Amino acid sequence: MTENVIINTIDDLVDVQRRLFNGENVNIEQIGNLTHIIKLSGGRFENYDVSYINADIAKIVLSYQDSFYRMVSILEKDFDIKGIDKNQLINFKLEHGSLEVVADFINKILEVVKDMESKDKKQIIITIVLSVFVYMSFSEYISHLKDTQNIEAEQENRQIIAKLASNKDLQNAINAPKATTASILKEDENATFNAVEHQINHTNKQDYDFKEIIDTTTTKDIEGNFKILGYEISNNGSKKFKTIVEGKTRWILANLIDAEARMRLATASINEREIRLSLRAVSEYNNITEITILEVGTQQNAN
Incomplete structure (x- = not known):
């Protein structure tokens, strides 16, 4: 709105x-x-x-x-x-x-x-x-x-x-x-x-005085099995899932994947099963500022 x-x-x-x-x-x-x-x-x-x-x-x-x-x-x-x-x-x-x-x-x-x-x-x-x-x-x-x-x-x-x-x-x-x-x-x-x-x-x-503003942004690809802890749609329509990445609970963006892949993530969350994800993390000054889902794999057996 x-x-x-x-x-x-x-x-x-x-x-x-x-x-x-x-x-x-x-x-x-x-x-x-x-x-x-x-x-x-x-x-x-x-x-x-x-x-x-x-x-x-x-x-x-x-x-x-x-x-x-x-x-x-x-x-x-x-x-x-x-x-x-x-x-x-x-x-x-x-x-x-x-x-x-x-x-x-x-x-x-x-x-x-x-x-x-x-x-x-x-x-x-x-x-x-x-x-x-x-x-x-x-x-x-x-x-x-x-x-x-x-x-x-x-x-x-x-x-x-x-x-x-x-x-x-x-x-x-x-x-x-x-x-x-x-x-x-x-x-x-x-x-x-x-x-x-x-x-x-x-x-x-x-x-x-003029100061050169240095871009400290770096990217890193991460692949592994993740448990989905929640789902959210932002005010601007951006779709996000919650999981744990590198020891911290984080929201990861799902704008690049299709509806079928998002449904598999939601199903994994309901079934409490891990799912394989390919992620891209963006960091500034070595702190992760954003993570995007690149690809969704298959569900893994529950722990």
Whole structure:
């Protein structure tokens, strides 16, 4: 079942991304007036005069405009995304007491994405948008996505993360405004992104340098007799069986085998008999993240 959602805040966007990565069918029905807010405080910005824009503020504005242009060009080239006017200027405003730089171009991207049928494209674009609007560097955010994946993570999630991780141009485009912001700050000044407690300061600039993201994914084929302990269909229709692999109880994906093979697995579970399986395990940092059934053999005698 597909659920319609409304995105009014950055937190709503984070929740949509989480649900899509969990395999839920989510349709973006409406997008509110989302804004990306950078607050500069301390030092020169403690009582900033909003009647003028100095050179440092101009650097931030131009850096975000350039980043938006580059990011849309990458979406057009690498993801075949159409319909975003990258020449449209970003809107900014200054608030008295501290500086608030407000960019609403997130809406321009989401408006193009929301009616797409491809769940993969939705997930890719939402991930990119989140990468732009959090304080983390690109590499930090990709690592964060990897850390949130559990043993039942779907293959498409890993493919999305791998595709993003390998895109050097995208990393540089996303990191640039944050690096610029950090570079203009003096010792007693800081910046916060979207009211998140984490602050950027003059020592953070190196965090946004380009970092090679190494893919640690490995695969291993396993063959043997396994006792089936359970069966489940995920929200996205993915079919899984529970068994013990390398001493741990795990869910193994059954999307590559046909209905007759799945019936033999279910029968083996009911009869409490082991069944011969050919499996492929995917690991990251030597930890198994996903196992897929390649072939189902015959039932073995009960122990």
